[in-house]
Amino acid sequence: MFFDMQALDGTNTYKLMGSVVMPRPIAWVVTQEEDGAYNAAPFSFFNVLSGDPPVVAVGIGHRSDEKKDTLRNIQRTGEFVINLVPASLMDAMNITATDYPAGIDELKRAGLVTLPSEKIGPGRISGSPVALECRLWKELDVDSKRVIVLARVEGLHVDDAAVIDADKCYIDGNKLDLVGRMHGAGWYSHTRDTFKLDRIPVSQAMAEKT
Template identity: 35%
Template sequence: MSAPNSKTAERPGLEAQIQRNPHPDFRKVERERPPFESDISWKYTQIPKTDWKIGDGANDTEWKKHKKIQIDPYGDSRKPVDNYKTLISAVTPRPIGFVSTVNRKGERNLAPFSYFSVVNHDPPLFTIGFSGGLDNPKDSAKNVIETGELTINIISEWFIEAANFCSTNSPFGVDEWKLSGLTPAESTIVKPPHVAESAFSIEAKLVTHHEWKSKLDPNKSTGTLVIVEGVNFHVREDVINDDLNIIDIAKLKPVSRLGGITYGRSITGYESLRPDYEKDVVNVNKI
C-alpha cells in the first residue's frame, strides 16, 4: 500500500466540510443499539390503503399540518455542502454503484458511489457521478475516462462492511481490494475484475463523460458524470429465475444508501398493479 502523501489532503469532494458522522463517539452509540437481525427474511405486506380509489389522493392527512418552505440552492448564506447534505438525505433510498477499475499501469481500484443509476435497457446504460472535476478526479473517474472500462457490482448485506471500507480516502494507487478482503473475479470483456461476492455484476464500457462547473464559481469544476454501457452481466445462479430475467430480491438482499453515514435494508415490500387507462378510468366513468 502506498504511503499517504500531500495529495491525500487535496482529494476532490466535500468530505472535509461534510462531517458525515453526527455522533461524538460513534462506536459507543453503535454498541448501545440492538444487534443486526440476521434472521429477518423478505416479506410482502398489503399496500397502505387497499381500498384506494381514483382521485383519493394521499392515504394520510399528516401533510396538511405542515407548510413547505423554499430553499434557494444558490442563496447567499447557502453553501454547496448544504445542498449535498439535503439531496443525499432526501433522494432516498439510492442504489450503490460499487465500481471496479484499473489504471493504465494495471493497478486496481474499488470504490462505492451513490450517484448511480440505470437509465436505459437497450442498450443497457448506467450513469455514475463522481465529485471533483477532470483537473483533480476521483481515482475511479480517472481510470474510467483513461481506459474506458469498469465493472459495477451490486452491494448485498453479506459484504457491506468490506464495501463500506472501500470508501476510505486512500491515496491514488492504493489497492482497496486488499484493504477490504474482497475477491476479484476475472471479467470476460473488460480488464477490471468484478467482485466475486456480488450476486450481480456488470462489465461496462465508457460511452461519454461530462464535467460540471460550479454555478457560484464557473472556473471551478465540481463533478464528473460518466455514461457507461453494460456489455456483459454476471449473476449468481441461485438469485435469478429460470428465464434469466428476474432477480429475487429476497436472495439479493440489496443495500441502499441513505443520508449521512446511513445504509438501508430492503426487507419488506408491497405490490401495486399499474393502472390501465381504458379499463380503470374510461370504463369506470361510463358506469
C-alpha cells in the same frame, strides 16, 4: 420549507440532495490502475437511465482539486465494473471508501477477491450478486470538480440463486439482498421491505366510476 438551491452553497445543496433523493443504489466501481492493480470505491450518485440500450450514470466529484482514482482510471481505460452491494458486504464496501494513500491494495485490505470479467479488463467483486460490465460512452462536465460518467452496459452477471428463468430474463430481486444509501452520513437501508402493486389496465381504469 422551501430551499432556494440557487442561493445555497455546494455543501448545503449536497446535504439536501443526498438527504431527500433516497434510497439510492450504490455503484461499487472496480477500475484498473496503470500498473494493472484493481481499485474499488462506492458511488451512490448512480442509477440506470435506460434499459434499451442499457445505460447507467455515475456522478464522481473531485477530492479537493484532484480527480478521484476511479474517474482517472475510467477516463484512461474506458472500462469499469459496477458491482451492486449486498448487505453481507457492507463493511468491505465501507473500507474501500477510505482515502488510502497510493500503493495500498484496498481490495485486499477489505478482504475482497475478484473474479474475471467477460468483456473488459477490470474484474468483478466475488460475493456481489450483480456486476455490470461497463464501457464509457459520454462524460458530462458538471463543473470543474464534478463529472457525470455515462456508460453502456456490455455484460451483466447475476447470482444464479436469483435467476428465476434465464430464457425469459426473470430475476428475483428479493434474493439479491441489496442495500441503498439513505440520508446524512452513514445511513443505509435494506431492500427487504418490498410490496407488490400491479399496473391498472386502461380498460379497468375507464370502467371505474370517477
